Amino acid sequence: MIRRVLLLRHALPGRRTLSTTTTTTLPVVPFELEENSEIQILKRVQETPHPILANPTVVAEAVKKPSIQATDDQLTTWLTGPCGFRTEVAAEYLRVLRQDGFDSPASIAMLSVDELERRRVRTGHARQLLARVDDLLVADADASSPSSTGTRLFDYETIVANLTVRDAIEAVEEAFGKLAKGQVDVPLPMHIGIDETDDYGPGDCHIKGGYVSGSPTWTVKLACVSFYKNLDRGLPPGSGVFVVMDAKTGATLGIFQENRYLTDLRTGAAGALGVKYCARPEDSSVGFVGCGAIARNMARATFAVKPDFEGIAYAPDDSAHAFAKDMEAELSVPFHVVPTAHELCRRSDVIFTQTPGSDPVLELRWLRPHATIIASGSDQPTKQEIPVDVLVHSKYIADLKKQTSRVGELRSAIAAGAMSEASVHAELGEIINGDKLGREADELVVLDLTGTGAQDAAIGQVAWDKLSKL
Ligand SMILES: NC(=O)c1ccc[n+]([C@@H]2O[C@H](COP(=O)([O-])OP(=O)(O)OC[C@H]3O[C@@H](n4cnc5c(N)ncnc54)[C@H](O)[C@@H]3O)[C@@H](O)[C@H]2O)c1
Structure with a gap:
């Protein structure tokens, strides 16, 4: 039978199942479950009555007075014996029972499944029982399903x-x-x-x-x-x-x-694909205009696909020096800081730009004829890094045309009336799929990365x- 139940899962301090200190179970999620583990546990408890409940007189009494007391020893024997819980689980379970007023086997064993479902929403016992579900030895619980593990x-x-x-x-x-x-x-x-x-x-x-x-x-x-x-x-x-x-x-x-x-990782990964599909195999000097968080990932990404490159860094503030020092130490490839973007372009085969501003950071006349520009700074309609004439003279590749035309470099070129979506040579995926050619000769290539939900x-x-x- 499929039952719809509202599970309120709560994190517990010291919960043992999630062994790292870094994962927690959250309070969430209406699930549709078939024979979910909590119900199985309850059934197991119900189908395994405590000896006190085996006596019909006591049961009748218990109905009238559900707070019939059992000793800790009696309850522990019952939980570790017929119910089959591990000792430490039984001890924890017992503590919870006591704490929440379920201090007799009758009070738990006589709850119906439906009643438990109702009551567990408002009782600490029920919530804690749910939270401990994967501690309990339920033979057929499926630990890989969201129904039994919750949101992590x-x-x-x-x-x-x-x-x-x-x-x-x-x-x-x-x-x-x-x-x-x-x-x-x-x-x-x-x-x-x-x-x-x-x-x-x-x-x-x-x-x-x-x-x-x-x-x-x-x-x-x-x-x-x-x-x-x-x-x-x-x-x-x-x-x-x-x-x-x-x-x-x-x-x-x-x-x-x-x-x-x-986000930084998936942005860097797109940069790696830019080097792989748009640059020449022999290119070795890689410039970074803007030396912040994205630049670091672009450098790591470049190293993943071209481990023998030389880095050149430019930023108008101290970040270039910290970037070059850290990247050189991390990647064991040389990095040089240059005083101007002009010098960087003059020396670079591949140029990553990742600046947050709205003014172009380079000029067409500074570029090597075979340069590959991988521009990722513009992800909003207020930003621009690459001048329109560079885009017009390039083989222009978009991560996603419908996005670069709104928030990428292409937006400025369209606004200037210099390009349209029809000017896009290819989307990156078309080159990856082999449906369009990437670099073909010593030509200027611009890859416009605005960041897509596909990467996310x-x-x-x-x-x-x-x-x-x-
Ligand atoms: N396309 C994407 O998928 C994507 C993803 C994340 C971030 N971004 C964008 O990338 C840009 C950079 O992000 P970040 O987190 O690295 O920023 P950051 O603040 O960490 O670094 C920015 C760097 O740019 C430098 N800079 C600023 N103006 C410059 C200029 N005119 N010339 C050269 N360098 C200049 C700064 O000195 C700094 O080194 C932002 O615009 C951000 O929104 C894009």
Whole structure:
């Protein structure tokens, strides 16, 4: 029989089943369950009456006076014996029974399944029983199903410790390939503005997501930025979560408190694909205009596909020096800081741009004829990094045409009347699929990366695959 039950799962301090300190079970989720584990546990308790209840007189008495007391020893013997719970589970269960007033075997064993369902919503006992469900020895509980494991929460430290950009490249490549075949459902990004009032805001929430056809999960992410009043509170102005959903049941599998780390990984992975598909094999000098968080991931990504490159860094502030020093130490390849973007372009075969501004950061006449520009800074309609004449003279490739025309570099060229969506040579996925050619000669190539929900879906799947096994 399929039963619809509302499970209120609560995290418990010291809960033993989730062995790392980094995962927690959240209070959530209406599920449709068949013979769910909690019910099985209750049935087991009911089908295994305590000796006190084996006596009909006592049962009759218990109905009238359900607080018939059993001693701790009696209850423990019953739980570890006929009910089959492990000693430590029985002890914990007993503690909970006592704490919540279920201090007799009658009071639990005489509850009907329906009554338990009703009561457990409002009793601490019931919630704690649910929270302990995977501690209990239920033979046929399916530990891999969301119904028995609940939604898992992964904190920032766990995510950072277990995922690198290298983990993301293959999945992001496949996602781009499917995106170009129309096999990824990617809605246009959504924006929620939190206007500033006395108590709240200002802030912005950007929502992206997608589903790659045939994948076990889909992902929605919320990137929260520009909460500037956080600085007065000693908090960063940005945060973010990925929500990974089960494509079979629609249940929430995992919430990743990634604070944009996963976004940085999937952005870097797209950069790696830019080097792989758009640059010449012999290219060796790689410039980074803008040396912040994205640049670091672009450097790591480059290393994953071209481990013998030389890095050149430019930023108008100190970040270039810290970037070069850290990347050189991490990747064991040389990095040089240059004083101008002009010099960087003059010396670079591949140029990554990842700046937040609205003014172009380079000029056409500075570029090597075979340069590959991988521009990822523009992800909003207010931003621009690449001058229109560079775009016009390039083989222009978009991550997603419908997006770059609104928030990417292509937007400025369209606004200037210099290009249209028809000017797009290809989307990245078409090149990955072999349907369009990438680089063909010593030509200027621009790859415009605005960040797609397909990448978010891909990194969400990777994160779930890897971290859910911890
Ligand atoms: N396309 C995507 O998928 C994607 C994903 C995440 C972030 N972004 C965007 O990438 C940009 C960079 O993000 P970040 O987190 O690395 O920022 P960040 O603040 O960490 O770093 C920005 C860097 O750009 C430098 N910079 C600023 N103006 C410059 C200029 N005129 N010339 C050269 N360098 C300049 C800064 O000195 C700094 O080094 C932002 O616009 C962000 O919104 C895009």
